[in-house]
Amino acid sequence: MKGPLVMASAFWHPFADMSKVSKKPFIIEKSDDVYVWDKDGKRYLDATASLWYMNVGHGRKEIIDAAHRQAEKLPVYSTFGDFSNEPAETLAEMLSERAPEPGSKIFFAGGGGEAVETAAKLARRYFSVLGKPEKLYIIHRHHSYHGTNGLGTSLAGIPANKVGFGPMVRESEEVPTHDAEALEASIVRLGAENVAAFIVEPVIGAGGVYPPQPGYLEAVAQICERHDVLLIVDAVICGFGRLGGWFSPERFGVKPDLITFAKGVTSGYLPLGGVVVSPKVAAPFWDEPGNVFRHGPTYAGHPTCCAAGIANISILEREGLIERGAQLEEELLQTLQVAENFSIVSEVRGGVGLLGAVELSPTFLKSQPQGVGMLQDEMRSRGVITRTLSTSVAFSPPLTIEKHHLEELSDALSDSLRALEKLA
Numbered sequence: 001m002k003g004p005l006v007m008a009s010a011f012w013h014p015f016a017d018m019s020k021v022s023k024k025p026f027i028i029e030k031s032d033d034v035y036v037w038d039k040d041g042k043r044y045l046d047a048t049a050s051l052w053y054m055n056v057g058h059g060r061k062e063i064i065d066a067a068h069r070q071a072e073k074l075p076v077y078s079t080f081g082d083f084s085n086e087p088a089e090t091l092a093e094m095l096s097e098r099a100p101e102p103g104s105k106i107f108f109a110g111g112g113g114e115a116v117e118t119a120a121k122l123a124r125r126y127f128s129v130l131g132k133p134e135k136l137y138i139i140h141r142h143h144s145y146h147g148t149n150g151l152g153t154s155l156a157g158i159p160a161n162k163v164g165f166g167p168m169v170r171e172s173e174e175v176p177t178h179d180a181e182a183l184e185a186s187i188v189r190l191g192a193e194n195v196a197a198f199i200v201e202p203v204i205g206a207g208g209v210y211p212p213q214p215g216y217l218e219a220v221a222q223i224c225e226r227h228d229v230l231l232i233v234d235a236v237i238c239g240f241g242r243l244g245g246w247f248s249p250e251r252f253g254v255k256p257d258l259i260t261f262a263k264g265v266t267s268g269y270l271p272l273g274g275v276v277v278s279p280k281v282a283a284p285f286w287d288e289p290g291n292v293f294r295h296g297p298t299y300a301g302h303p304t305c306c307a308a309g310i311a312n313i314s315i316l317e318r319e320g321l322i323e324r325g326a327q328l329e330e331e332l333l334q335t336l337q338v339a340e341n342f343s344i345v346s347e348v349r350g351g352v353g354l355l356g357a358v359e360l361s362p363t364f365l366k367s368q369p370q371g372v373g374m375l376q377d378e379m380r381s382r383g384v385i386t387r388t389l390s391t392s393v394a395f396s397p398p399l400t401i402e403k404h405h406l407e408e409l410s411d412a413l414s415d416s417l418r419a420l421e422k423l424a
């Protein structure tokens, strides 16, 4: 008798080499707080909070019940035109109250990529309404990641993410990661009359976890203001406690014109994203009849997703989790610094929010081009989930992580690096 047929999966995974993944998907079956279990019952510490989003920890019945109650009453209904629903109204109010600028408006989207598209289009539309339609350029940083939609792909500072897609939106420009003066030089060279916005992640996430250098965000905010360029803070990863505040720009005393959010707004229990629109940008659309922003995804203001967001925000607030990203940042950095004892590691980054990365040395990666994946595998075999970035491995655990979990992480990291160092 033949054995069971090994079927390739039909599920095409994002950012995956399906020739390898399809025959051996890593199936996660259940989760609780900072742990997940695979289909064979093996337990893993979720040191990445899934994809940077599980801020309140897995298995929160309160969020599941809130979504369930809403789904029984009104699972979904359009919010185009004058249609609305209570959860969308309530969540918008809650987010506006917590935004850096009082009176901010909330435009909902389905996730971070749609939030970026919304902010980028709104920046252009804003200037067009003001009679400055030539203000089109959007500037971004090297290493940045702003999702995979059209404008977001054009604003990618990770070169590989643009390969093979043909021409991008022409009016986009890249500046070096940490150089505020380069931003000003770029605005002057393009002509401020042609520049709509600058988009910035407070801590760059998917591009490698690069915290801002001291004074960088404050400086770029001033440059934008000086040149009438809108500041878009992409807080998709950094919001909802990850940097110790609701949206993250507060930490730097910066008041952006637009803030994109997603992930931590529901801790990923249901998909949701959006844009916090400052009163300045909202005014021409809210105060003057006829200026319609002809934009919005079908599921904007989805009541069940918004109900999950409301419950998630109550947990973040009640349990003091918002502050925890900043409270734990030093401890996470110290945990990762165990990696500095190994010659195959060139840098440990972190210290701003509950985010960190271990960068493998160019020499090691030259001899072991798959080194980053190998480190992920070593960690996984020791029961810790990490995330591979191009030359580093990232860590962004749930905000509920405790000291003993960090010790578990530290042990797995040093044992994994020790195993890999033998190959160097």
Ligand SMILES: Cc1ncc(COP(=O)(O)O)c(C=O)c1O
Pocket: 111, 112, 113, 114, 116, 145, 146, 147, 148, 201, 205, 206, 234, 235, 236, 237, 262, 263, 273
């Ligand atoms: C900073 C940033 N912006 C935008 C996005 C895109 O979000 P989504 O994957 O929800 O479309 C991400 C996703 O990781 C992100 O990290």
